[in-house]
Amino acid sequence: MSTRADGRDTRWAQHRAVRRRELVEAALRAIRRHGPSVGMDDISAEAGTSKTVIYRHFGDRTGLYSAVAESVDQRILDSLRTATADWNTQDPTALVGPMVDAYLSLVEKDPEIYRFVVTRPLLDGPVEHDPVAGLTDQIGAQVAQVLEAHLTLQGRDAACAQTWGHGLVGFVRAAADHWMDSERSRPRQDVVADVTSLFAPALSGMPSTHQTTHDQD
Template sequence: MTEEAHAQLGPDEQAPDGRRLRWTEHRVRRRAAFVVAGTLAIDTYGPEASAEQIAETAGVSRTVLYRYFRDREDLRQAIADEAVAAVVASVLPKLQLSADSTPRQAIRSVIEVVVGWLAEHPNMYHFLRDRRSGSALEAVESTVADQVAALLKMFLMFFGIDAAKAEPGAYGIVGFVESSGSWWLARRSMSREKLTEIICDGVWYLLDGTARAANVHVGYDDPLPLEAFGQQGTDQEDS
């Protein structure tokens, strides 16, 4: 039996012995594989990659492809969700700091990942940006911004700076990075490395300016005072 014919059958017809769960798991795996094929097709053919091109990339017919999605919008939203998850998964680990972390290292590790993703997946970026009404790109920005805000709050509180500034500041930084990346994709007037350097410096100037306004001085290459902050948090809990 062909896959197209198999996909048209209900789980009871395909598994008369009652293996419904096995069939459901099969459909989940196949759908996930088609979503990955969709991301590859968009990278290859552009943001408007057709269902036929996605099906060709997946090695199936268009009819089989749509057995696993309600319609075109369901397919494209699933692709957007997959791309968002991939970006977030690559960025969040870089926001984990160690006792030896410096501002330069912390900022650069994140920016390198973001700029690298933009350079390697420009079509997917435009696909997500075109779907702003579906909250695809906002999901990346808000998730990363929330994590950045948590870090900023930690350090601002340690330095005695109003923590209420952390959240708008974090979203401002994320917006700055995304806008700079979008500008670069449209022009490619400098190297990826140069863009990374410029964005890193810009982020640092924003952070350093906020700290200096509160009469706090942190070196770009000085280890961040993680242990001191942890001790302060312990003291506050004990009081």
């Protein structure tokens, strides 16, 4: 009896997970069609169901927003991992260009989705775990690990790796926001070059502030 019940529970949980993914994909299509100010009526029409069904799966508008944002976050993380799979700690400047280009490519490909995630039009209340901040933290931690390995290999003080890693990611996100607000007035490759040229001197082997101070002593 309990085994059959457990089997039904498992199948139901799998069904709900599949249905949630389908509804998230429908929401993404609606956002692309109607823009970041998309409404629940638009999303339910795209999904071919009622708002009641959507709320049953996500709780409320905030729950749907969180699910959509988490899906977008995962796509960004997967793209960045692919673009930077060949990072070489011997040359950390090589990580900046691919990372920036991968991020901006996704923004350029899906501008309405990006605006939706950033502007948060569906929110009815606070989000328990902010998916935008969470994504920035995850990418920043990855970049910081690479920078720490590079600085350590060079025999340099690696204490700045966390600051540099998270600062670089925050800078890229701010640059992407500005790029979108300006209607992508500069070609993507030019923005990538702008960011790379700014950070390359710090990453190419210049002595850290700690080493410089020590040398002066």
